[in-house]
Amino acid sequence: xxxxxxxxxxxxxxxxxxxxxxxxxxxxxxxxxxxxxxxxxxxxxxxxxxxxxxxxxxxxxxxxxxxxxxxxxxxxxxxxxxxxxxxxxxxxx
Amino acid sequence: xxxxxxxxxxxxxxxxxxxxxxxxxxxxxxxxxxxxxxxxxxxxxxxxxxxxxxxxxxxxxxxxxxxxxxxxxxxxxxxxxxxxxxxxxxxxxxxxxxxxxxxxxxxxxxxxxxxxxxxxxxxxxxxxxxxxxxxxx
Numbered sequence: 001x002x003x004x005x006x007x008x009x010x011x012x013x014x015x016x017x018x019x020x021x022x023x024x025x026x027x028x029x030x031x032x033x034x035x036x037x038x039x040x041x042x043x044x045x046x047x048x049x050x051x052x053x054x055x056x057x058x059x060x061x062x063x064x065x066x067x068x069x070x071x072x073x074x075x076x077x078x079x080x081x082x083x084x085x086x087x088x089x090x091x092x093x
Numbered sequence: 094x095x096x097x098x099x100x101x102x103x104x105x106x107x108x109x110x111x112x113x114x115x116x117x118x119x120x121x122x123x124x125x126x127x128x129x130x131x132x133x134x135x136x137x138x139x140x141x142x143x144x145x146x147x148x149x150x151x152x153x154x155x156x157x158x159x160x161x162x163x164x165x166x167x168x169x170x171x172x173x174x175x176x177x178x179x180x181x182x183x184x185x186x187x188x189x190x191x192x193x194x195x196x197x198x199x200x201x202x203x204x205x206x207x208x209x210x211x212x213x214x215x216x217x218x219x220x221x222x223x224x225x226x227x228x229x230x
Contacts, residue, residue: 050208052225062137066225086221091205092180093161 018075021059022083032076037069040085050089056082100129104155107213114217123190127153130164130191137224139177140170148191149223156212159204160219164188166195169227177230202226 018029022043029039040048053073054063059082067073068088073080100108100121108119108131115135123130130148137145147165152158164187169177177200185199204210207222 047208054221054225063224063228084221085218086225087207087218089204089206089208090222090226091203093201093203 020075020081020083022053022085029075033072033074035069036067036071036073039073039083040069043085045085050087051085052088054084054086055079056084058082100124101153103157103213104129104151104153107151107155107216110214111216111220115220122148122194124153125190127158128161129153129155130196132194133220133223136220137227138169139172139228139230140174141172143167143170147223148196149220150187151216151219156210156215159207159210160223161201161203162187163200163202163223163227164191164196165198165200168198169200169230171230177227179230200226200230 015030018032020027020029020039022039025043027039027042036053037048040051040053045051049069051069053067053069055065055067056062057064057079061082063084064079108121111117111119117133117135120132121129122132128150131151132148133146135145136147136149144167147163149160150162150164151160168181168183171177180201182199182201184197187199188196190196210219
């Protein structure tokens with residue numbers, strides 16, 4: 001079985017890869033700067049523009065930042081390992 | 094504390110899902126006008142020192158209807174200590190079903206422009222949406 005760590009070490013170009021978790025879904029990205037929309041889409045959401053990506057301080061933890069779908073996320077930044085996807089929108093009555 | 098009212102199947106399934114995935118015990122404290130007042134004990138607040146928790150209003154037809162409003166015991170505060178004024182209705186009639194439990198502040202937030210709710214499992218996102226709305230309130 002290949003673990004994420006193995007995959008990173010076996011990358012022939014020795015490029016850095018970024019392992020993140022969106023809820024229980026694991027994603028591996030080859031670049032540090034990724035559109036929030038793409039992260040949401042890869043997590044299985046068919047209409048990513050209706051959601052917001054939230055970065056958490058730990059797995060299942062507290063949101064520390066949120067990204068609308070069109071915003072770039074820098075996976076090099078602190079607290080960019082664990083995420084959750086939350087519905088966007090909302091009104092007042 | 095009053096006995097927890099019985100909730101219909103799909104809403105009950107949603108609460109079970111929430112119980113399993115958030116490791117809390119969501120409690121239906123009242124049902125009024127086809128809405129269940131569901132106490133979420135770990136609902137996160139923004140203000141320093143604010144205890145978590147609040148009643149989210151879910152239609153008894155959930156997931157075939159949308160959430161509408163939040164009732165809290167204390168008024169919500171922002172991180173900077175200022176009160177959340179967005180759609181804040183202190184002492185509103187919507188608090189009455191849980192007034193004996195301390196419900197005193199109604200926030201009339203709606204599901205407008207949110208993604209459609211289609212499955213009892215969507216309740217997880219609904220609770221997160223409340224937390225995001227509180228945070229940005």
